[in-house]
Amino acid sequence: MPILTIDNLTLGYGNHAAVHHLGGSIARGEKLAVVGGNGSGKSTLLKGIVGLLRPMGGRITRAEGTRIAYLPQSAEVDRSFPARVIDLVSLGLWAERGLWRKHSTDDRARLQAALARVGLAGFENRPLDALSGGQFQRALFARVIVQQADIILLDEPFNGIDQPTEADLLRLIAGWHAEGRTILTVLHDLDTVRTHFPRALLLARDPIAWGPTADVLTPLNLARARGFAEAWDDSAPICDEPPHEHLGGHDHDQGHDHFRKLA
Numbered sequence: 001m002p003i004l005t006i007d008n009l010t011l012g013y014g015n016h017a018a019v020h021h022l023g024g025s026i027a028r029g030e031k032l033a034v035v036g037g038n039g040s041g042k043s044t045l046l047k048g049i050v051g052l053l054r055p056m057g058g059r060i061t062r063a064e065g066t067r068i069a070y071l072p073q074s075a076e077v078d079r080s081f082p083a084r085v086i087d088l089v090s091l092g093l094w095a096e097r098g099l100w101r102k103h104s105t106d107d108r109a110r111l112q113a114a115l116a117r118v119g120l121a122g123f124e125n126r127p128l129d130a131l132s133g134g135q136f137q138r139a140l141f142a143r144v145i146v147q148q149a150d151i152i153l154l155d156e157p158f159n160g161i162d163q164p165t166e167a168d169l170l171r172l173i174a175g176w177h178a179e180g181r182t183i184l185t186v187l188h189d190l191d192t193v194r195t196h197f198p199r200a201l202l203l204a205r206d207p208i209a210w211g212p213t214a215d216v217l218t219p220l221n222l223a224r225a226r227g228f229a230e231a232w233d234d235s236a237p238i239c240d241e242p243p244h245e246h247l248g249g250h251d252h253d254q255g256h257d258h259f260r261k262l263a
């Protein structure tokens with residue numbers, strides 16, 4: 001029984017599809033890397049899964065009762081608001097405690113443990129706008145730890161992170177994996193993907209390949225992904241029917257067929 005099922009999914013903005021005809025399933029406990037060039041739809045897919053974007057076509061089904069945590073790209077998070085590190089990390093308790101409930105001793109211990117895990121013990125009262133980029137990213141990771149989610153979505157989690165911290169966060173992700181959590185991570189570094197992620201999805205708006213990482217990150221697939229045109233084609237129709245029903249020759253049909261062979 002998959003924890004996530006994606007069925008002929010099209011996501012986008014206005015009239016433009018940014019993720020096109022994606023279909024596949026993610027098993028419980030999977031560790032999946034989502035890769036592709038700039039503008040290829042990776043962040044859009046995560047936003048669709050977490051429910052920030054409604055599908056233009058198709059659907060995403062999540063196994064009942066599963067909890068989801070989402071670490072957005074740090075550039076998308078406004079940290080000019082007056083809050084402290086501990087306030088940000090406490091947001092991870094929302095789903096369980098509500099916004100205004102006082103934290104128990106146990107909650108406080110969980111928050112402290114999460115901060116210590118990401119190397120931010122002692123930073124509790126530091127204002128968010130007084131953190132370095134890497135420290136802020138680690139605070140976001142601490143919030144994810146506190147959420148204890150079944151599905152964890154990480155969007156470029158190592159941006160602005162130094163090597164030792166990246167290695168530590170990769171160990172943290174491996175620990176989540178060992179606990180049976182399902183992890184989807186958007187990454188650009190293909191060596192990291194090959195070393196740490198058994199499965200990968202290669203996107204170029206259309207899915208190029210999805211499966212075991214070694215089968216996905218082939219020179220041919222990577223070349224196909226590089227050939228993707230980032231700019232919108234304003235004259236292109238929105239296309240949210242299954243590709244095999246197209247007779248009119250949308251150029252994504254070939255990619256989808258190839259993808260289906262691997263999925």
Ligand SMILES: Nc1ncnc2c1ncn2[C@@H]1O[C@H](COP(=O)(O)OP(=O)(O)OP(=O)(O)O)[C@@H](O)[C@H]1O
Pocket residue numbers: 013018036037038039040041042043044045230232
């Ligand atoms: N809020 C938005 N409104 C309109 N278009 C958007 C919006 N967000 C993203 N897009 C467009 O959707 C497409 C996919 O963007 P997305 O952020 O999903 O790409 P990505 O693969 O995560 O890229 P990157 O590696 O650069 O982060 C891009 O062409 C982008 O310009």
